[in-house]
Amino acid sequence: MNVGILGCGTIGGGVLDLIDKLPKESNVKVVKVFDLPSKKEMLGERFCDSIDEICQSPNVDVVVEAMGGDKFPYECIVKALKNKKSVVTSNKETVSLHIEEFYALAKENGVKFMCEASVGGGIPLICSLIDAIKVNKVDRIFGIINGTTNFVLTKMAVEGLSMEDALAEARRLGFAEFDATADIEGLDLTRKICILSSIAYGGYVPYSEIYHYGISKVTKEILADVKNLGYTLKFVAESRRTGDKTCKVSVEPVLVKSDNPLSAVNYEFNSVYLNCSTNDLLGFYGKGAGRYPTATAMVADVNRIKEDAGKYYYENNGNFEVENFLATESYYVYKDGKSEIVKGIESADKYDFVARIF
Amino acid sequence: MNVGILGCGTIGGGVLDLIDKLPKESNVKVVKVFDLPSKKEMLGERFCDSIDEICQSPNVDVVVEAMGGDKFPYECIVKALKNKKSVVTSNKETVSLHIEEFYALAKENGVKFMCEASVGGGIPLICSLIDAIKVNKVDRIFGIINGTTNFVLTKMAVEGLSMEDALAEARRLGFAEFDATADIEGLDLTRKICILSSIAYGGYVPYSEIYHYGISKVTKEILADVKNLGYTLKFVAESRRTGDKTCKVSVEPVLVKSDNPLSAVNYEFNSVYLNCSTNDLLGFYGKGAGRYPTATAMVADVNRIKEDAGKYYYENNGNFEVENFLATESYYVYKDGKSEIVKGIESADKYDFVARIF
Numbered sequence: 001m002n003v004g005i006l007g008c009g010t011i012g013g014g015v016l017d018l019i020d021k022l023p024k025e026s027n028v029k030v031v032k033v034f035d036l037p038s039k040k041e042m043l044g045e046r047f048c049d050s051i052d053e054i055c056q057s058p059n060v061d062v063v064v065e066a067m068g069g070d071k072f073p074y075e076c077i078v079k080a081l082k083n084k085k086s087v088v089t090s091n092k093e094t095v096s097l098h099i100e101e102f103y104a105l106a107k108e109n110g111v112k113f114m115c116e117a118s119v120g121g122g123i124p125l126i127c128s129l130i131d132a133i134k135v136n137k138v139d140r141i142f143g144i145i146n147g148t149t150n151f152v153l154t155k156m157a158v159e160g161l162s163m164e165d166a167l168a169e170a171r172r173l174g175f176a177e178f179d180a181t182a183d184i185e186g187l188d189l190t191r192k193i194c195i196l197s198s199i200a201y202g203g204y205v206p207y208s209e210i211y212h213y214g215i216s217k218v219t220k221e222i223l224a225d226v227k228n229l230g231y232t233l234k235f236v237a238e239s240r241r242t243g244d245k246t247c248k249v250s251v252e253p254v255l256v257k258s259d260n261p262l263s264a265v266n267y268e269f270n271s272v273y274l275n276c277s278t279n280d281l282l283g284f285y286g287k288g289a290g291r292y293p294t295a296t297a298m299v300a301d302v303n304r305i306k307e308d309a310g311k312y313y314y315e316n317n318g319n320f321e322v323e324n325f326l327a328t329e330s331y332y333v334y335k336d337g338k339s340e341i342v343k344g345i346e347s348a349d350k351y352d353f354v355a356r357i358f
Numbered sequence: 359m360n361v362g363i364l365g366c367g368t369i370g371g372g373v374l375d376l377i378d379k380l381p382k383e384s385n386v387k388v389v390k391v392f393d394l395p396s397k398k399e400m401l402g403e404r405f406c407d408s409i410d411e412i413c414q415s416p417n418v419d420v421v422v423e424a425m426g427g428d429k430f431p432y433e434c435i436v437k438a439l440k441n442k443k444s445v446v447t448s449n450k451e452t453v454s455l456h457i458e459e460f461y462a463l464a465k466e467n468g469v470k471f472m473c474e475a476s477v478g479g480g481i482p483l484i485c486s487l488i489d490a491i492k493v494n495k496v497d498r499i500f501g502i503i504n505g506t507t508n509f510v511l512t513k514m515a516v517e518g519l520s521m522e523d524a525l526a527e528a529r530r531l532g533f534a535e536f537d538a539t540a541d542i543e544g545l546d547l548t549r550k551i552c553i554l555s556s557i558a559y560g561g562y563v564p565y566s567e568i569y570h571y572g573i574s575k576v577t578k579e580i581l582a583d584v585k586n587l588g589y590t591l592k593f594v595a596e597s598r599r600t601g602d603k604t605c606k607v608s609v610e611p612v613l614v615k616s617d618n619p620l621s622a623v624n625y626e627f628n629s630v631y632l633n634c635s636t637n638d639l640l641g642f643y644g645k646g647a648g649r650y651p652t653a654t655a656m657v658a659d660v661n662r663i664k665e666d667a668g669k670y671y672y673e674n675n676g677n678f679e680v681e682n683f684l685a686t687e688s689y690y691v692y693k694d695g696k697s698e699i700v701k702g703i704e705s706a707d708k709y710d711f712v713a714r715i716f
Contacts, residue, residue, distance in 0.1 A: 022493075132482075136654060260622075261623075264622050276654070278376060278651070278654045279655075282481065282643065283629070283644060285619065285641030285642070287637070293638050296637040297637075303489075304667075311667065
């Protein structure tokens with residue numbers, strides 16, 4: 001089976017490396033890699049500078065998209081699917097916006113669309129979710145799905161660093177981009193919970209309608225106060241199905257007690273839980289980011305395509321209406337150095353910081 | 359796809375119930391159920407009292423074995439595979455003894471042998487392990503894989519019950535058999551870590567050679583002493599590959615610090631971790647026992663057979679040599695009301711109780 005890779009950066013380069021190291025009997029090989037001309041020398045004969053040499057090539061069976069961003073990757077994925085190539089992507093941005101179209105095009109063209117690596121990095125999460133919904137109803141998903149912010153919050157809470165220093169350390173270790181806004185403000189988590197919810201419910205949970213409140217206002221003082229109250233602060237995404245076409249979804253800081261398994265998920269690790277109708281509570285834990293964990297998830301997707309496993313047809317029951325938890329749940333509210341816990345808030349605006357009691 | 363069920367007790371009855379509730383489009387149905395004559399009325403036309411009506415019937419595609427025990431289930435599984443029926447089983451006893459033969463017979467006859475529910479109940483553990491070894495090397499497996507003993511230890515440590523009372527409560531809730539010896543002495547965990555290790559290493563890790571030390575000697579005094587030292591006591595199975603054909607495996611009580619994720623796994627829940635070469639540490643959490651979680655895992659296996667997913671060929675690299683950790687690791691040793699931590703012990707015999715420092 002011949003693979004073409006779009007983008008040979010951290011993740012795409014990891015995929016190339018892992019596939020090159022597979023035993024010959026696996027019959028999987030990378031035949032073309034698209035990237036900027038600066039990579040030409042490194043990639044040798046496999047280099048190409050036109051996506052058509054991959055997305056339209058009769059010699060490519062599977063396209064691995066590892067570029068990031070929306071517009072261009074979207075065009076590449078659509079072109080590949082229309083040319084009857086299965087697609088593997090780690091791109092949560094474009095998947096969260098076009099998940100319905102990607103699954104529909106894959107079905108129409110008799111190929112597979114796989115996005116395991118778009119949520120939870122190396123954790124076999126989406127394949128487990130898809131497996132689960134074939135025999136269960138999944139009505140609630142929650143967890144820590146952003147390694148950067150979990151690393152920052154752990155560094156602040158456990159080692160007493162400021163957010164600035166924690167972020168600098170995360171950048172040094174490769175856990176954060178130079179511009180970490182998408183992580184800190186929760187956009188990355190919003191994309192991921194959009195993808196998980198849409199797959200779980202078989203209907204689109206619009207990315208743009210998901211409530212998100214970031215962690216930029218978290219200070220050492222707030223963390224000390226939270227600890228004093230017997231809680232740990234975590235940045236969590238949660239989705240609950242509330243009806244046939246309705247759900248509650250949020251990305252926000254939450255306070256957990258020490259007996260909650262999320263409280264022990266530290267540094268760059270992710271952890272996600274699914275509430276299943278017959279299988280009860282299922283949990284998954286692993287590295288949510290990083291070259292080899294993410295690349296491993298993509299190679300596992302390539303392998304599923306090879307074995308014709310991982311069959312999934314998105315039900316497309318139409319858009320879900322999305323509410324948040326603000327009005328109905330208890331919140332820790334912090335203003336002018338004082339905090340209290342209140343039942344339901346109108347908005348976070350009039351406080352210095354708020355976090356849901358989990 | 360037509361399913362025959364062998365044994366309609368707690369688990370088999372759960373499988374029957376779940377498959378009967380699948381939507382018609384799933385095309386999966388139970389056509390025959392083998393059990394004692396006392397179930398005849400309840401099962402109606404689907405009842406049969408000869409396994410040949412299932413294992414040799416041209417009308418059955420998949421045999422679900424949910425009887426427990428070794429000899430008779432072994433004969434049924436062999437007969438089914440030889441008659442080119444795929445087999446789904448939750449039976450850790452017979453799988454731990456004949457895993458090589460079952461996988462070999464399945465391959466020989468062009469069908470599938472699936473045992474997801476034999477370890478970790480409803481947790482999608484074996485499918486994730488098999489997925490992992492296709493693209494990773496898995497060199498270490500550890501976790502809490504027995505719900506009964508974890509429930510008992512949690513009840514004792516958190517609620518202060520005696521072992522006798524905790525066991526009575528576990529029986530009342532359906533988490534323990536009347537004779538809980540196989541759980542308390544670690545035989546159940548030994549079977550499960552044998553299955554996981556053999557699959558992970560592609561070679562048989564002989565059940566009979568795995569060191570196991572039970573929790574029957576745990577007292578309230580020991581738990582108080584352990585807590586005092588800053589630890590939580592857990593009953594854990596661990597397997598580490600140490601060479602091409604060697605490994606260290608044990609089933610024994612261990613002491614974990616509060617920052618170890620196993621410390622927060624309580625009551626009937628299970629949690630298993632895999633150390634993977636490229637995917638780092640992966641963790642799984644869920645209900646390790648109970649009617650519907652276990653039945654869900656079996657129905658998921660039936661579904662994988664239907665979709666022709668979950669392909670796995672046991673490598674059969676021959677038997678592994680098995681050592682334990684006694685000589686090389688640190689142990690908490692307790693005798694005559696006093697404890698100390700020592701590096702390496704010859705055997706547990708000369709103490710009232712021992713637990714490995716994890």
